[in-house]
Every structure is written in C-alpha cells, then in structure tokens.
Amino acid sequence: LGVAAGGTLPAAAQSKTDFKVCWSIYVGWMPWGYIADSGLMKKWADKYGITVDIVQINDYVESINQYTAGTYDGCSMTNMDALSIPAGGGVDTTALIVGDFSNGNDAVILKDKTALADIAGQSVNLVELSVSHYLLARALDSVGLAEKDITVVNTSDADMIAAYSTSDVSAVVTWNPLVSAILEQPGATKVFDSSAIPGEIIDAMMVNTETLAANPDFGKALAGAWYEAMTIMSADDEAGRAARTAMATASGTDLAGFDAQLASTKMYYDPAEAVAFVGGEDIVKSMDYVRNFLFDHGILGEGAPSADFVGIAFPGEKILGDANNVKLRFDPAFMAEAAAGTL
Amino acid sequence: MRIINQFPTRRSRLILGVVPFAAIAVIYALASRIRLEANPADRLLPAFSSMFDTFVRLATEPDRRSGDIVLWTDTLASLSRLGLGLGIAAAIALVLGIMIGFVPKFRATLAPLVGAMSLIPPLAILPILFIVFGLDELSKVALIVIGITPVMTRDLASRVADIPEEQIVKAQTLGASSWAMTLRVVLPQTLPRLVASLRLALGPAWLFLIAAEAIAATDGLGYRIFLVRRYLAMDVILPYVAWITLLAWLSDLALREFAARAFPWSKSGGGL
Amino acid sequence: MRIINQFPTRRSRLILGVVPFAAIAVIYALASRIRLEANPADRLLPAFSSMFDTFVRLATEPDRRSGDIVLWTDTLASLSRLGLGLGIAAAIALVLGIMIGFVPKFRATLAPLVGAMSLIPPLAILPILFIVFGLDELSKVALIVIGITPVMTRDLASRVADIPEEQIVKAQTLGASSWAMTLRVVLPQTLPRLVASLRLALGPAWLFLIAAEAIAATDGLGYRIFLVRRYLAMDVILPYVAWITLLAWLSDLALREFAARAFPWSKSGGGL
Amino acid sequence: MSTVDVQNIALSIGGVPILERVNLSVTSGEFCAIVGASGCGKSTFLRMLLSQQRPSSGAILIDGETVAPEPTPDRGIVFQKYSVFPHLTVAGNLVLPADFASGSPLARLFGARRRNARAAAMAMLEKIGLGPHADKYPAQLSGGQQQRLAIAQALSMKPKILLLDEPFGALDPGIRADMHELLSGLWKETRMTVFMVTHDIGEAFKLGTRVLVFDKIRPDGGKAGPAGATITYDLKLDREQRRARALAGAALVAAAPARTANDA
Amino acid sequence: MSTVDVQNIALSIGGVPILERVNLSVTSGEFCAIVGASGCGKSTFLRMLLSQQRPSSGAILIDGETVAPEPTPDRGIVFQKYSVFPHLTVAGNLVLPADFASGSPLARLFGARRRNARAAAMAMLEKIGLGPHADKYPAQLSGGQQQRLAIAQALSMKPKILLLDEPFGALDPGIRADMHELLSGLWKETRMTVFMVTHDIGEAFKLGTRVLVFDKIRPDGGKAGPAGATITYDLKLDREQRRARALAGAALVAAAPARTANDA
Numbered sequence A: 001l002g003v004a005a006g007g008t009l010p011a012a013a014q015s016k017t018d019f020k021v022c023w024s025i026y027v028g029w030m031p032w033g034y035i036a037d038s039g040l041m042k043k044w045a046d047k048y049g050i051t052v053d054i055v056q057i058n059d060y061v062e063s064i065n066q067y068t069a070g071t072y073d074g075c076s077m078t079n080m081d082a083l084s085i086p087a088g089g090g091v092d093t094t095a096l097i098v099g100d101f102s103n104g105n106d107a108v109i110l111k112d113k114t115a116l117a118d119i120a121g122q123s124v125n126l127v128e129l130s131v132s133h134y135l136l137a138r139a140l141d142s143v144g145l146a147e148k149d150i151t152v153v154n155t156s157d158a159d160m161i162a163a164y165s166t167s168d169v170s171a172v173v174t175w176n177p178l179v180s181a182i183l184e185q186p187g188a189t190k191v192f193d194s195s196a197i198p199g200e201i202i203d204a205m206m207v208n209t210e211t212l213a214a215n216p217d218f219g220k221a222l223a224g225a226w227y228e229a230m231t232i233m234s235a236d237d238e239a240g241r242a243a244r245t246a247m248a249t250a251s252g253t254d255l256a257g258f259d260a261q262l263a264s265t266k267m268y269y270d271p272a273e274a275v276a277f278v279g280g281e282d283i284v285k286s287m288d289y290v291r292n293f294l295f296d297h298g299i300l301g302e303g304a305p306s307a308d309f310v311g312i313a314f315p316g317e318k319i320l321g322d323a324n325n326v327k328l329r330f331d332p333a334f335m336a337e338a339a340a341g342t343l
Numbered sequence B, C: 001m002r003i004i005n006q007f008p009t010r011r012s013r014l015i016l017g018v019v020p021f022a023a024i025a026v027i028y029a030l031a032s033r034i035r036l037e038a039n040p041a042d043r044l045l046p047a048f049s050s051m052f053d054t055f056v057r058l059a060t061e062p063d064r065r066s067g068d069i070v071l072w073t074d075t076l077a078s079l080s081r082l083g084l085g086l087g088i089a090a091a092i093a094l095v096l097g098i099m100i101g102f103v104p105k106f107r108a109t110l111a112p113l114v115g116a117m118s119l120i121p122p123l124a125i126l127p128i129l130f131i132v133f134g135l136d137e138l139s140k141v142a143l144i145v146i147g148i149t150p151v152m153t154r155d156l157a158s159r160v161a162d163i164p165e166e167q168i169v170k171a172q173t174l175g176a177s178s179w180a181m182t183l184r185v186v187l188p189q190t191l192p193r194l195v196a197s198l199r200l201a202l203g204p205a206w207l208f209l210i211a212a213e214a215i216a217a218t219d220g221l222g223y224r225i226f227l228v229r230r231y232l233a234m235d236v237i238l239p240y241v242a243w244i245t246l247l248a249w250l251s252d253l254a255l256r257e258f259a260a261r262a263f264p265w266s267k268s269g270g271g272l
Numbered sequence D, E: 001m002s003t004v005d006v007q008n009i010a011l012s013i014g015g016v017p018i019l020e021r022v023n024l025s026v027t028s029g030e031f032c033a034i035v036g037a038s039g040c041g042k043s044t045f046l047r048m049l050l051s052q053q054r055p056s057s058g059a060i061l062i063d064g065e066t067v068a069p070e071p072t073p074d075r076g077i078v079f080q081k082y083s084v085f086p087h088l089t090v091a092g093n094l095v096l097p098a099d100f101a102s103g104s105p106l107a108r109l110f111g112a113r114r115r116n117a118r119a120a121a122m123a124m125l126e127k128i129g130l131g132p133h134a135d136k137y138p139a140q141l142s143g144g145q146q147q148r149l150a151i152a153q154a155l156s157m158k159p160k161i162l163l164l165d166e167p168f169g170a171l172d173p174g175i176r177a178d179m180h181e182l183l184s185g186l187w188k189e190t191r192m193t194v195f196m197v198t199h200d201i202g203e204a205f206k207l208g209t210r211v212l213v214f215d216k217i218r219p220d221g222g223k224a225g226p227a228g229a230t231i232t233y234d235l236k237l238d239r240e241q242r243r244a245r246a247l248a249g250a251a252l253v254a255a256a257p258a259r260t261a262n263d264a
C-alpha cells in the first residue's frame, strides 16, 4: 500500500514524456475513443515527441477518482464534478478543452404527468450529487419548489432504464442516452431539460494544472488531436459519418441515435467559440450556482467553511472564491492556439 | 524442536495476532502522511484523526439535509434488510434443503434447478429482479435472498443427505411417518447446520446488500459508501467499511454463540 | 410406502429434473408474449427467437468497430481474468492455509487477520482497490483474488488442522522434518480440498469479475452486460447470463472430474 | 414371536454377487447368532430382513406373509453405531416412539399423555440403569450406556423380531458381559425372534440358540467367476450343548474369517 | 533394544488428574501389554512415551537419558486407525521413510536411490504378504492389511521402542491371530522394547512378557476428590507361565474394565 500510494502521488511539477488520460462513455466524450482508435492521438503526440495513452473507464465516478488519486494526468468530466472531486480534494485542475455543454441532454422526466410542478411530493430517482441532482435543483427553483418537497432516491445510472420500467418509479432525472431510451416508453414526458439552463452543465477535458504547466506539449497534443477530430466528425461527408458511426457503436447505439444525442448537445466544434464561451460572463454565473449547490449539499468537504473555500479562476484574472486556494482554472490558451492554427 | 511443535503461549498468541493489524495501521499512517504532506486537501488516504472525527460526527450529529443521525439510520436500514434477507433465505433453504436431501422425488425434481441457480451471477440479472420485485425495500431483500439461498440450499441438502441412514431406518422401525421423521429427526439435526450455513452466508449477504443499496436507495451503509464515493470521501468510506466489518464479525459471533447454546448436543465446528 | 422410500427410476429422474426448467421457460414465454403484445418495442422480456438471433449474431458476426467476434473476445477476456484470479487465489490460499493450519506460530499471527479480511465486503473498498492496483487487467484479477482468497484460506486452514494428529506424529517418528511433512503429508492431502474450495469459489469469482468488468474494461462478458444494460438490451443480457451459467457449470464439472482423476485416494464429496 | 422364512434369496450389486442361495427357516423365539468373514454379507442379510434392501431374487416371509417393502415397527434394529438420536436426551430418545405413535401432526405428545410417556420412559431407564442419566445427551454417555439405550429404544416398540448388527463390537469385555446378561434377560422375557451379527465367536455360542456361519463357497468347486456368500453352517444348539460346542465351533470357523472379502 | 524408566509421572488436564504416581522400569527387549478400563489413561501414557504429551511432573528416561521433547525415529508407533498415509500407495507408504531420510529439499528420492528404496519396500511387502497390493491405496485394503502395512512402516525405521495402541481392535479373530504371529515374529527377530495397549486380555497374556494393568485407586481409600489412574498390577510372565496365568489374569481384571471413566 505504501508503495502504491507513493507511486500514485499527484504528479509533481516535472517534465515527462508519457501521459495518460481517461474518459467514460458520454456523447460529448465519445470523440476521445475515436481519437485513440483512429490514430489521431498518436499522430499528434508524435508531433510533440510524447506519448498519450487514452483509457476508457466504464464507471464515470471511478474515472474521476482515479484522476484525483493521480493515476491519470487528465480526465473528461463536468464542471461540477471537477469542482467537487479533484478541486475539492486539493488537486489543482485546469479545464483544457471545453468541448460542449448540455443543451437538452439532461432532463427531468415524469411518468403519466406532464407538468414540472406535478413533481411535488414524488420520489425522484437520480444519481445523487451528480449533474442530474443539480439540474433537479435548478428545475425545482424554477417552479418555486425546494428539495424538501420531494424525496431523492439515489439510483445507479446503469440501472435507470430498468428502474423506470418498475411501477415504483414515477419521476427520474438523468442524461442521454438514457433520456431518449426512457422517452420511448409509454407515458414518459420530459418536463424540464438542460436547454433551459444553457451553459451550466459543461463537459470538458480536465488536466492536472502542474503537469500542464511543466509540459505544455501535453496540452498542445491533446488540443490538436481533439480539434482535428472535431473537424472530421462535424463534416457531413463520408469521413464524418464514419467517425460518428464508430462513436455510435462504441456507445452501444447507431448513427441515428448518436446524431439525436448530438442534437441536444452544444458541441464547440470551432475552438474560437469555446474560447469566447470560457471568456464570457455566463460561465462565471454558472460556476457560482454550481459551487453554492455543492456547498449546500456538503460536497465541498468538511474543511470547507463556505462556498468560497475553493477558488475558481477564469480568463482575465477573474476569480470566484478564495484567491489563495485556486484549484479549478478555465484556461483558453490551448483552445486559442488551436483556433489560431499554431499547434 | 520442529517448528510445528512450537506452541506460542496464550500471551504471545495475543501479541502475534495483533502484529499484522498494527503493521497495516502503521503502513497506512505512513502512506497517509506522505500524501497529506504533498497535498493537505488529499482525500484518498485521510489521517486516522480525521476519520475518527468524521465517524464521531456521523454517529452523533444530525445530517444537514435530512436531520437524521446518518450512521444510525444507515445501520438500522442495512441491518433490517440484511436480517430480513437472511431470515427469508434461511427459511427457504431449510424447507428446500430438507425436501431435496430427504425425499428422493423432490431431489430429482429440484436439485438440478437449484444447482443451476447457484451458478447464475445475480448481479447480471438485476433488471429482471427490479421488474419482478420493484425498486424499494423488497428488491434489496430479494437480491440477498436470491444471492445466498441456492448455495445454502445445496449445503443443507447435502447435510440432510448425510444424516446416517441408520437413524432413518431406526426411526421407521419406531413407527415414524415421513412427516414425523422430518419434524423429529431431520429438522432438529439440520438446524445447527443452518446456523453454520448462515454464518458462511454472512459475507455474501453483505456483498449483495451493498450492491443493492448502491443501485437504488435512500439510506443504508452501502448507499452511503457509494454516495460519498462521488466526492472521494474516504474519511467516510473507510470508517464505514470498518464498521461493516465489525457488524459482520459481531453477527458471526452471535450466531456461533447461539448455536453453542441452542444445540448443546451438536459438536460445533470448533477453531477456525 | 413412505414417500422417502419411493425412489424414482433413472428415466423419471431425468424427466422430473427437466420439469422445473421447462416450467420456467413456459412462464417466461407467456410473460414475454403478454408484454410484447402490449408494447411490441418492449425490451425487458424479449422473445426466445430474438434472443436466439442476437446470440447467433454475437457469436458469428464480426463487430463493426473492432472486427472481432464479440462473444468470443468477451469470453476469452473474461475466462483469462477468471482463470488468473482463481489461480492466484488458489496459490495464496494453499500457502497461507497450510501455514495457518499446520504451524502454530503462523496460525497465531495470521488467523485473526485472515478472519477479519474475510468479513470485509470487497465491493465497499472498490475505490481503494482500483487506486492501489490501477484500472487495467491487474485490478480485475485483484478484485477476484481479494474477494475469494480469505474464505478459501480459512477453509483450507481448517482442513489442514483436521488432518489426524496421528498422521503427523507418525511422520515424525519416521524422521520427517516440518518441511518434509509439509511437502509429503500435508500438501498432497490438502490438494483435493483445494479443488473443492475452488469449486465453491467459482460463484463468487464470477460475481467479482462481473463487478470489476462493469467498472473498468473494454471487453469481457461483464463489460458487455454493463454496456448494454443502459439500453435495457435484455436480448443480449439474458443469453449472456445463460452463457455465463453454462461456463460456470462446465468449469465446475471440469474441476470435479479433475479431482476424481487426480486424487483417486480421496473420497470425493459425492452427490450434491 | 414370529417365524421367519428365507426362501432361496440372492443379491447382486452392480453385477457382483453378494449373497446367493440363502435358505433359512427360523421358528418363533429363536436366537440366531450370525458369524462370518468381514465383507461376506452379514449386514446385507440383516438389511434384507429389515426391508432396507430388496433381494435380487427369492422371498422373505414373516409369519407366512411376504415382508413389507419398507422398515416397520414389527422389526426392531440395533446397529453398532448411530443407534440412538444424538439430538435427543436419553429420556427424549425413549419418549420418541410414543411421540411417533401419537399420530399428532407435530409428532409429539402434549400434556398428560406426555407426562405418562415420560414416566414410562423413566421406569424403563431405571430398569436398564440409566436413571441418573435421563437428561444427558448420547454423546455424554459411554458406549455401553448408549447401546443399553439403543436396545431399550428398540424394545419399546415390542418388535416381534429384533435385529442386532454387531451391537457390542465397540465395548469393553466387562461392559460386554453386562450387556449379554441384559439382552439374554430381555429375550427370555419377551420371547422375540432375534438375529444377532457378531465377530466374537464366543459371544455367538454364549447367546445364540442357533449359530449361522456365512461364507463364500463355489458349488461347482471350480473357479467359474465370483460367487456370493451363503449359509455354510447352521448349528442348532441345545442350551446344555452350547458350552461344550463353543470350543469345537470356534475351531471350526477359525479359518473361515481369515479370508476377507478383499481376497475374493 | 532400549530400557525405559518412568519416574513417578503424573498428568492433570484442566485440573483433572488423569494419571498419577506411575513408576515403571522396563529392560531392553521386554514386551509390555497394557490393559485397563476405557478412558483410564492408557493412550495418554503411550502419548507421553512418544513425547506427544508432556507429563505434569516426573520424568521419562530412555536408555538413561531424558526423552526428547518431540517424537523421534527411535520410537515407532502404530495406532488403531489413521496409521498409514491415505494419499500414498502401499509401496509409497513404505518408501516414505527413505524419502524423509534422504534429506533432499523435496523430501523425495530420485533415480537409482529411489529404485533401491522401492526394491527394499517391495521385498518387505512380499514378506508381509502385501506384494500383490503394492500399487493400491490404503482405502482399498482390508483393516488387517492396513495394520500389516502400518507395522511394516513403523519397523522400517528400526525403532528401539515400538508403541502399539490397540493395533488389532478392528480386526477379525482370524486376521488377528495372523497379526499376532507377525508381531511376535518381528519382536523376536529385532528384540525391540514393545508397549502394546489392548482391550483383549487374552491377547495381552498371549503376547506380553509383562502385563501392566492401569486403574484408578485412591491411596487414602477415601473420597478426597477425583484420582488419576496408575499401574495397579504389574505381572511379569515367564513364557511358560503365560498360558496358565491367562485364565487367572482374565478373572483378575474382568471386573475392573466395567468401571468406565464415565463413572468417575
């Protein structure tokens, strides 16, 4: 244990040439699998004289935990989980590539009811403390309800569809592809989704800040590969369809299903758009909501006396929370290089 | 003298037994220290002190959200599911085990089915369990029951079949019907084994309980562990695991003591 | 004649054994029919025909993405993990079991530790395991090993301790050292029990394998079940579960046959 | 109290003949001692008398009627081991037959009938010298005490035929002598028909009115495959003769048992 | 081939005295038969001679020196059961001592030495009549054959002292007689010192040069708590005397064994 713990210490700031990043199955992150399989990663890593190993992990939380423990140099995750797990756990983390935000991918679904307000008094099945929980909180806000008006039942995402099929379940909050599968079932109505809170559920490739600082080539290789993949998959040609088909199969669906999921995702195919998004005011507001949600639910950890405990840095020296304890950074530098074509 | 003939004294036995635990604790403390020095906010290997603080807080302070004292509601919820699951499994295994072990016709009918069922990994058929048993308490209890009953049944059936034929013949010469033998000869001699079988099933039962609570629950020890895994709160997980281990050990002890008292005629397994 | 004295003939035994399976198949077919009539797109209880089609497709057609035939790559991946896990667990359990069962000093030192470890639910410490062992093949094998070794060790240790003292004394009067006795008296007599212990561990081993593959893998039977579970593709899950059950049953059979051949002097458990 | 007619029975298990051409006619009240080499089929013969095993051919008649196809209370049995129920106290073991006879759905007597049955059991225990041990479990008794209990239990059903399979094999010479007396006394009192298997020739001649020797012989004298055992000597003893014959008989069978079934 | 001096040993287990004031001096080559009631401590006495159990007080000297604290090859043992290794063939059981003696790290002989050891084992097997069974496992042998093997195994170490704990308890009278001859022959040949526990008085007088009777007596004649057993009779037999004394001896001890440990 001692050796293992020592061996997986958060990478100290030192330059190295071999990197590992992990990802899990979600529409906005499927390109990582494609990048690994298609050789794009090798191409870009070779260009910078490094190697980058891209590893798929089925269990999303486990992938973040592994990253937090120091096993991986980067990991795909949402803004909220980045704040609560690695940043809250003292691992300085940078949002290297802001790939998309959920624009309908996450939804509140009621069975045999059609209005969000009907949710009052029900049991709601969702992955507790996840973005679904956050979405629910935002949804309840919008109709003047609070979490105490409902009962939250923690339900594993893998079993969400089966759970919905049982008579015990009348309300669920979840994400795609589960949303579309559940909506196929009789009586299911989507009463609220993330398109009502655009830009608040952000999916990004998060990397260790110290590793990135010591090895800018690592960031460049990832950004280069990512945006080449973006160009390929966003094109409506044979290569684009082939890429999207590969991603569809890998996530267990077909091209039509995958395209449907993409439709409810605001993908930043163009790095310039992502740079603008990260530099805007909305993201600061979103992160403020998120950190207050996390603090209210005690997820920032016992050591957190207030929501301000962990600092979040935005471009242009904007900082939310404790400036002396900045652990989450939105850094558009590498996306900007991609936009400028200097990678 | 040969090493196998060297018997440690009672006192040194005690010391030797503690050594590995102490060694693990020391290694843990060192590893934790190293990580915390590198990153004071590290959550992976919390210091003993912070685990202790967290545990005390969980055991004494009401939760911010629900107002319950988390440790006790979790423990109560888990133990009642576990108890119910073990109870139902024991009842089914006892009835089926006696039927299979004692009555040739039932054996021919049920033994292959129970054999096949004991090989199905219950976690793989969870969706079907949900549909059949719903998502609330029942499904958690059902997962425990489905997980441990086939193995217990096989165990009991083979024990019933092991009752010396002489006893059964003897009972028949004393005028017993099949039912009378079941009640007065087979059942009482199967009960101690049932307890032993329950003790063996404790480990798997906890496993299935935790798996069930990870899938859909609002309380329970497994629920808490999987919930706080979302923010890598090892300061909660590790004390919870220790607590579960303690509970499992206590149930094991209680069952052993119960068997020794309730079945004085049965030579208990003894030792390990 | 009393029911316990009525022995079915070989032929009726066969028929009786098939009945429950047939009954389950019929009930399933009916339930499936009802659900499919209500909603032809229902995925929960697919018809036998569609399960069969899916299974044939998985077993014969190469996957679009990787070009592999999914069923065989999954089976190969899972079986090699399982085999490795069982092998390592058997080796550790054999060594520790003999040490604990045979040498009083080791027993005093290790028995309490192994006892405590056999009570820790491995699923609860998954995050720690993944961090210690990483996420590649090693962690899956490690979860199997950690899940089954303590129980196997206890089992073997108690069997070693059960070797009649007379044999050990006899060996000493024949001039054997502790090591010679371990090699020539204890080890050979422990091997049949090791096989029996492995057979008992098959069920839990599959369970842990599936749990590990669900969290981190890119192939394997558990991975596939996990992957398609999100879409409730029961037409894949159910044949996979049946396939796993068949594989487990075959391994069980192989181990039993092996023991009967390799240890002709050992009276095998017989029957159930 | 019953006659037993064994009519030319034979038994093969898996093609191997165990017993063959066994003929025997026992009148009511005889005490048959059965001796023979280990593995020659003595226990198997008792199992057939008890309907635990069915002969491959031939018939067994009791009081002129074909024997029931399963063990019944008219035939009592005492085995060398496992003869009492380990989970019941000494008194419980003796009350058990009454419990079975009660016909109650719980196979247990209650109230006054239970008290009566227990009183009867206690009286019996006093008679066989186990009074002070009534509430012990069998495992707490010595071998001789257990066998006394087993005999008392078998006799409580007043069987017409009592079968004993090496009942005293595990006992001390001293206890064994005590048991001989107990058994002779009971036999004289109840006049049941007794079959007792024993390895001890002296015991056979001391207790039996008739000694049956089982052995394998080949009728053709040749080596035409394996043969089953049969009754090779059937010695009817006058009470007075017994002592005299004991020495001769012992000499007679001394060679036979040396051939074990393994040599076949 | 060794003298044995037992000097006033006593043993209590958990406060209960099992043996006390046991004194005995055995000259080289004696054959001591040990009889006594069940549970009186005969096996325990052998266990102490074998260093399997340590006396609470007193000393055991072999050839004038304190006995080793653990079993050694100079003292061989044959138990009533479990006396051979079930996982080795008959020949394997006899080669085992040579394997142990080889000092090889695998505790196994190889090559020519293995062939020699096997040849020696086969010769021994022929001598004790087990030649045809060399490749069988013990479970496939009869009880008598197993005991012959056990004795051969114990003798292969040429022990100075041979301890036998009811070695023939489970055997037929016929086989038993064969075994008596085998044992007597071997004892005469090797002149080792033999201690044999038996329940059969006849056997004791037939084989022993000396019969030791263990029993519990209270030295003060009173009831001052439980007492341990000790040697109450120590009969040295002339070869010629033996037959004559057999009857008298049997009468002498007939009452004693009836008192079992349970009555204590």
Ligand SMILES: Nc1ncnc2c1ncn2[C@@H]1O[C@H](COP(=O)(O)OP(=O)(O)OP(=O)(O)O)[C@@H](O)[C@H]1O
Pocket (backbone or CB within 6 Å): D013, D014, D018, D036, D037, D038, D039, D040, D041, D042, D043, D044, D045, D261
């Ligand atoms: N179920 C069986 N299958 C095969 N052979 C059997 C079976 N039961 C008994 N035998 C064989 O039948 C023969 C007679 O066995 P049985 O137990 O009747 O002998 P026995 O005369 O009582 O011997 P012992 O004196 O050792 O008790 C033995 O050779 C035994 O191997």
Ligand SMILES: Nc1ncnc2c1ncn2[C@@H]1O[C@H](COP(=O)(O)OP(=O)(O)OP(=O)(O)O)[C@@H](O)[C@H]1O
Pocket (backbone or CB within 6 Å): E013, E014, E018, E036, E037, E038, E039, E040, E041, E042, E043, E044, E045, E261
């Ligand atoms: N480990 C022990 N703990 C307590 N009592 C014991 C132990 N070992 C032996 N005894 C007691 O010591 C006494 C002597 O036992 P031992 O086996 O030596 O008798 P024995 O003379 O060989 O009897 P048997 O003729 O039945 O073999 C018995 O009363 C037994 O209960």
Ligand SMILES: [Mg+2]
Pocket (backbone or CB within 6 Å): D042, D043, D044, D165
């Ligand atoms: Mg017999």
Ligand SMILES: [Mg+2]
Pocket (backbone or CB within 6 Å): E042, E043, E044, E165
């Ligand atoms: Mg003894």
